[in-house]
Every structure is written in structure tokens, then in C-alpha cells.
Amino acid sequence: MLSLPFMQNAFLASTFIAIISGIIGVFVIARNMSFLTHTLSEIGFAGAAFGIFAGWPPLNGMLLFTMVSSVIVGQLSVKAARREASISAISSLFIGLGILFLSLANKTASYATNILFGSIIGISRTNVLQVLLLSAVVLLVVLFIYRDLKFDSFDHIGARVKGLRTNFLSIAFLVLLALSVSVAAQIVGSLLIFVLLTLPAASARYFAHTVSGMMVVAVGMALVGVWGGLYLGFVTNWPVTFFIASIECLFYLVALGYNHWRQG
Amino acid sequence: MTQSPLLAVEHLAVNFPDHQVFQDLNFTLQRGRFLSIVGENGAGKTTLIRTLLHQLKPSAGTIRFYPERKAMRIGYVPQFRNLDEEYPLSIRDFVGLNLSGFHLPWLSRKERQAVTTALRSTNLTAIAQRPLGMASGGEKQRAYLAQALVEQPNLLILDESTASLDNMMKYELLDLVKHFNREQNLTVIFVTHDLPLAKQYADEYLLLRHTGYEYGPIAELPEDALISNECGGEVSHA
Numbered sequence: 001m002l003s004l005p006f007m008q009n010a011f012l013a014s015t016f017i018a019i020i021s022g023i024i025g026v027f028v029i030a031r032n033m034s035f036l037t038h039t040l041s042e043i044g045f046a047g048a049a050f051g052i053f054a055g056w057p058p059l060n061g062m063l064l065f066t067m068v069s070s071v072i073v074g075q076l077s078v079k080a081a082r083r084e085a086s087i088s089a090i091s092s093l094f095i096g097l098g099i100l101f102l103s104l105a106n107k108t109a110s111y112a113t114n115i116l117f118g119s120i121i122g123i124s125r126t127n128v129l130q131v132l133l134l135s136a137v138v139l140l141v142v143l144f145i146y147r148d149l150k151f152d153s154f155d156h157i158g159a160r161v162k163g164l165r166t167n168f169l170s171i172a173f174l175v176l177l178a179l180s181v182s183v184a185a186q187i188v189g190s191l192l193i194f195v196l197l198t199l200p201a202a203s204a205r206y207f208a209h210t211v212s213g214m215m216v217v218a219v220g221m222a223l224v225g226v227w228g229g230l231y232l233g234f235v236t237n238w239p240v241t242f243f244i245a246s247i248e249c250l251f252y253l254v255a256l257g258y259n260h261w262r263q264g
Numbered sequence: 265m266t267q268s269p270l271l272a273v274e275h276l277a278v279n280f281p282d283h284q285v286f287q288d289l290n291f292t293l294q295r296g297r298f299l300s301i302v303g304e305n306g307a308g309k310t311t312l313i314r315t316l317l318h319q320l321k322p323s324a325g326t327i328r329f330y331p332e333r334k335a336m337r338i339g340y341v342p343q344f345r346n347l348d349e350e351y352p353l354s355i356r357d358f359v360g361l362n363l364s365g366f367h368l369p370w371l372s373r374k375e376r377q378a379v380t381t382a383l384r385s386t387n388l389t390a391i392a393q394r395p396l397g398m399a400s401g402g403e404k405q406r407a408y409l410a411q412a413l414v415e416q417p418n419l420l421i422l423d424e425s426t427a428s429l430d431n432m433m434k435y436e437l438l439d440l441v442k443h444f445n446r447e448q449n450l451t452v453i454f455v456t457h458d459l460p461l462a463k464q465y466a467d468e469y470l471l472l473r474h475t476g477y478e479y480g481p482i483a484e485l486p487e488d489a490l491i492s493n494e495c496g497g498e499v500s501h502a
Contacts, residue, residue, distance in 0.1 A: 146369040151361045154353055158411060161317055161340040164364060205352035209395050212370070214352065259350075263398075 001234050010120045010240075013128045014187050014226035016135040017196065022219030023142060024180040025201030026211060027173060030153040034198045036073060039087045039094075040181045041193035043069045046094040047182075048115045048190065049101035058115060059130060062185060065094075066178035071171055118189030118241045120230065127186065134183045138176050145172060150211050187226060188241050195241075196222050199248040203255035206262075221251045269330055270295045270419060270451045271316070276325035278311050285311045289325070291470055291479045296449040298442070300462035300482065302489055303472030309455050312472070313423055316453075329419075336419060339412030341405070343424040351397030355388055358396045359410045382414040386440060402433035409440065420444070422454045426461065434458070438465050459489060 001007050028037055044062045051061020073090055102112050114122070123131075142149065152159040152169045160166055177197075184196045204217035225247040233240035269292050277287040285308040293299050303309050314320045316327060317338065329336045353361075360371055360379045371379070383392050386406045391399065396407055405425055412420060422441065426434040442465050444450040456462050462469060462485065469485045471478040478486075 143369060147364045147367055151364040155345065155347075155358065155361050155411075157342055157345050158340075158361060159364070160319070161338070161342075162362065162364060163318065205350070209352055209354035209393065210357045211353070 001231070005125075006123070007230070007234065009123045009125055009128050010187075010230055011227070013123050013131045014120060014230060015223065016131050017184050017187050018222035018226045019219050020135045020138050020180050021184050021196035022200050022204075022222040023215050024138065024176060025197045025199075025218050025222075026204065026214045027149060027153045028177065028198055029201045029205060031173070033177070034194070034202075035084065035087055037177065037181065037197050038194060039073060039091045040066050040070060040178055041185060041190040042091045042098070043073075043094045044181050044185050044193075045115055045190040046098035046101065048185070049098040049105070049112070052107055052111060053101040053105035059127070059182060059186065062182040062190075063134075063179070066182050067175060069094075070174040070178035073174075114189070115185075116189050116191040117239065118185070118187050118192065120187045120240050123186065131183055131186060134179055138179050138183075141172065141176055145169065149173060154211065188244055192241055192245055195245045195248045196225070199252050200225070203248075203251045206255040206259040221248065225251070267294045269293065270297075271330070272326075272328045274326050274328070276312075276315070276327065277323045278308070278315055278320060279323040286472065286477065287324075289477060293451060293453070293468075295330075295451055296445070298445050298452045298454065298465060298467045299470060300466035300468070300485075301453060301455045301470045301472065302457065302459065302462055302485070304474065307472040307474055309472055310423070313421060313453075313455060316421070331418075337415050337417040339409075339415065339417035339420040341408045341412050341420070341422045341425040343427045345408070347397060347404070349397045351395065353396055354393050355396050355399060355403070355407045355410075356383060356392040358407055359383060359388075359414055362411045362414050378414050378416070382410040385413065385444070386410040401429055402436060405429060405433070405437050406440070409437065413444065417450070419451045419453065422452065422456075424455050424457070426456065426458065434461060441465070459485065459487070 002011065028034060044066050047062040047065025048058035049061070050065065051058040054061065069090075073087070098115075099112075148159070148164050149169055149172075151162070152164055152166050153173075156166065159169075180197060181190075181193055184193055188195050200218040200221035201214065203221055204214040208214045208217045225244045228247050229240045229244035232238070232243040271293040273289055273291050276289040278285045289312070301309050301312065311320060315322055317340065318333065356379060359382055360375070363371060363375045363378070380389075383389050386409050388403070388406055388410055391403065396404060399407065408425070420441065426437055429437065438454075438461060441452055441454075445452050454462065454466060463482055466482045469478070469480060469482050471485065471489050
């Protein structure tokens with residue numbers, strides 16, 4: 001299986017994606033941003049469709065849309081009371097825009113399917129390099145602001161009292177999240193970003209009680225999911241995304257069961 | 265005892281667009297003292313703390329710290345934080361969060377030692393690995409205290425930190441704080457509604473009223489300090 005170049009590319013790309021998804025996911029869960037992540041993925045869909053319409057690689061359109069909108073969405077949804085309504089409005093608008101761009105580009109439904117549900121098997125060596133580069137940028141920035149981001153994400157009140165620049169951290173994290181969404185969408189598609197960016201980290205919080213420990217567990221679960229998904233997809237010829245989603249959901253159910261047993 | 269000020273508040277006023285919280289507030293807090301700030305709801309206790317923490321700008325007057333604010337390490341223990349029962353971090357990791365800044369991602373040996381010391385001094389060593397979300401109310405408050413102490417602050421602010429605790433836990437927490445106050449000369453500001461607690465632990469009081477304020481040795485704190493007195497518009501300075 002690994003002698004085939006397209007499978008090599010798929011394994012390489014998915015490995016980097018699993019690593020950054022696990023790491024960023026821990027902060028997504030701590031900052032209660034699961035819903036916002038979902039919105040960014042829908043914005044990513046519109047961006048990819050715009051890319052196709054404009055004759056660019058879909059990833060570039062996705063990056064443009066998610067990076068610009070992440071900051072705007074973040075500012076719009078600062079107040080918890082209006083967060084859900086704002087995010088729902090933005091989601092609807094961007095899904096509509098995505099459909100419009102695809103229609104204007106005269107592309108068939110298979111393009112939409114690829115963007116929405118992922119097309120890891122179609123990833124080229126250039127795509128792998130893009131994913132590698134973007135992952136490296138995300139990791140380096142996280143490394144640089146790690147302690148402050150950790151403090152702000154896991155104890156916002158404490159971080160504010162300490163005088164940390166929590167607004168700057170919030171915007172920096174949104175940009176990192178936008179990058180990660182665009183990268184992760186390459187494999188699971190924009191509709192199932194949840195699967196890699198939130199489920200492993202949401203499960204990890206029941207098994208590990210340090211930030212670094214949660215990252216290790218989340219990355220591990222994401223890696224098992226993408227590697228297992230690729231292998232099972234290759235063997236059965238069923239969609240890779242289906243297997244990844246199933247594996248991650250299974251991990252989540254096991255984590256909830258474990259927590260129930262521990263508290264019981 | 266030689267006195268050296270840690271905090272001097274002079275002619276401080278804070279106004280919001282719709283009302284004036286306080287005006288011409290003056291007091292000096294000496295190093296190693298335990299000050300209780302008491303007052304009715306809305307009298308400006310939280311506003312004063314937020315101003316001291318530089319989260320609000322004064323409308324007039326000055327706040328001077330010795331050493332200057334940038335060099336000051338202020339530990340802050342709030343009444344509660346938004347941490348639910350699924351909050352995943354262990355007590356140890358939570359305490360270590362306060363060691364922030366642009367450093368290496370992992371804690372140095374010295375920093376790990378500081379966390380261990382803060383945990384030991386707040387009697388949390390035995391449960392340090394337990395997720396904070398699963399800790400009791402009193403344990404959580406001690407964890408917040410340990411986090412505030414891990415950087416060895418010059419000033420510790422307890423912002424209604426005992427309000428949600430039962431009686432036994434209140435005394436347990438304040439006994440600990442008093443210990444640091446005496447043994448390590450830690451200056452403490454304790455915001456509370458609980459006059460008996462303030463009387464038992466504090467050296468001085470600052471009573472904020474809607475109509476003015478009083479500052480003086482704790483023995484002079486009036487028994488009826490929290491009974492609203494809208495007619496007594498006089499500002500006194502004991």
C-alpha cells in the first residue's frame with residue numbers, strides 16, 4: 001500500500017494534519033470554540049469554492065476566507081449572549097456563498113463533494129509540501145506563545161489579572177485556528193473538521209490532566225484515526241472520511257464511558 | 265517597627281458615565297499589613313480593585329506602588345472562576361499556569377520547585393494530581409491561592425474569596441493567608457462582606473460607603489459598618 005505514491009502523499013499529509021489538529025484542538029476545547037470552528041469550516045468551503053471560481057488552488061481561497069473572517073467572526077461573537085445567533089447567521093451566509101461560487105464556476109457536484117467531504121487520496125506532493133509548511137508555521141507560533149496561550153485558554157480570569165494581552169492572544173489564536181481549519185479540511189473535508197479539530201481533544205481531557213498530556217493523547221487519537229481511516233479506506237474502497245469519523249466518535253464514546261465509570 | 269509603604273492612593277476618583285463611584289480616596293498601605301476592604305454592594309470595592317489592577321483608569325488621582333507597578337507581582341484570588349466539574353487540568357498544572365511569559369514551553373527545574381512549594385504551603389500536595397474540576401470548593405480556593413502565590417507576590421488580593429465557602433473553610437483559608445502575611449511579610453488586601461472575619465484577621469480596614477469612606481485600624485471598624493447610611497454624607501479619615 002505504501003509503495004503507491006498517492007498513498008505516501010496521503011499518509012504524510014494526514015500525519016501533519018493530525019499533529020496540528022490534536023495540538024490546536026486542545027485550545028479549541030479549552031476556549032469553548034467548537035461551534036466557531038464549525039463556522040470557520042463553512043467559511044472555508046465558501047473560500048475553496050471561490051478559489052475554484054477564480055481559478056486558484058482551493059486551499060488558497062480557503063486560507064484567504066478563513067484568515068480574514070476568523071478575526072471578524074471572533075469580534076462579532078465576543079458577547080456570549082449573541083454568539084450562537086451571530087455564528088448561525090454567518091454560517092448560513094457562507095454556505096450560500098459557497099454554492100453561488102460553485103455555480104458561477106460551472107463546476108459539477110463532485111467538486112462540492114470533494115471540498116465538503118475531503119479528497120485525501122487526490123493529494124499531490126505539492127499539496128503535501130503546502131500542508132507541511134502551514135503546519136510548521138502553526139507549530140512555531142504556538143511554541144512561541146505557548147505559556148501565555150495556555151494561561152489564557154485554561155484560566156482567562158487569572159490571565160487578565162496577570163496583565164497578559166488577552167485580546168492579542170485571542171486574535172492570534174483565531175488566525176492559528178483558521179490556518180488549521182484550512183489544512184485539516186484537505187483530508188476530512190470542510191464539513192467534518194469537527195472530527196479532527198475537536199473530537200480527539202474533547203476525548204483527551206478525560207484521560208490526561210496536563211496541557212501537554214492532553215496534546216499527546218489528542219495527537220495520538222487523531223493519528224490513529226487518520227492512519228486507520230486511510231488503511232481501511234484503501235482496503236474497502238469506502239470513503240476515508242467515514243472511517244476517520246467513526247474512529248474518532250468511537251474514541252469520544254469510550255472517553256465519555258471512562259469518565260462515567262470514574263465518577264460512578 | 266519600621267514602616268515602608270507598598271501602596272499609596274492619593275485623591276483617587278473613578279467615574280462612570282452615569283455615576284461617580286468614589287472621589288478623593290486617600291490611603292497608604294504599609295508593607296506586610298493586612299487590609300480589609302468592606303462596604304455595601306455598589307460602594308466601589310470591585311471598582312477599586314480593578315483600578316489597582318490597572319483594568320480601569322482612574323478619573324483623577326494617583327496610585328503609587330513601591331516598587332513601581334511593573335516590578336510589582338500581584339497575586340489575585342477571585343470569589344469564583346468559570347471552571348466546571350469537567351475542567352481537566354490537575355491542581356498542579358493549574359497552579360503552574362501563572363508562570364507565564366515568552367519562555368520555553370516546559371517549566372524549568374526552578375519553576376517546578378516553585379509550584380511544589382506553593383502546593384505544599386497550601387496543603388495541596390496530596391491531591392496535586394487530581395483534576396481541579398473534581399476538587400471541593402475549599403480545595404479550589406486553596407488552588408487559586410497557590411496559583412496566586414507561585415510567583416511569590418509582593419501583594420495578595422483576596423476578592424471576596426471566602427464568600428462561597430462554609431465557615432470552616434473560610435477560617436482554614438484565612439489562617440493560611442495570615443500565616444503568609446506574618447511569616448513572609450506578605451501584604452494582603454482582603455475584600456469582604458464578612459465583618460467578623462475582617463475583624464479577626466485584618467490590621468486595618470477601608471470602609472467604602474456610597475457617601476464617602478473610612479480608613480483606620482481594624483479595632484475601630486464600626487459594628488454597623490454595612491448598614492446603609494445614606495444620610496451620613498461626611499467623609500471621615502480615621
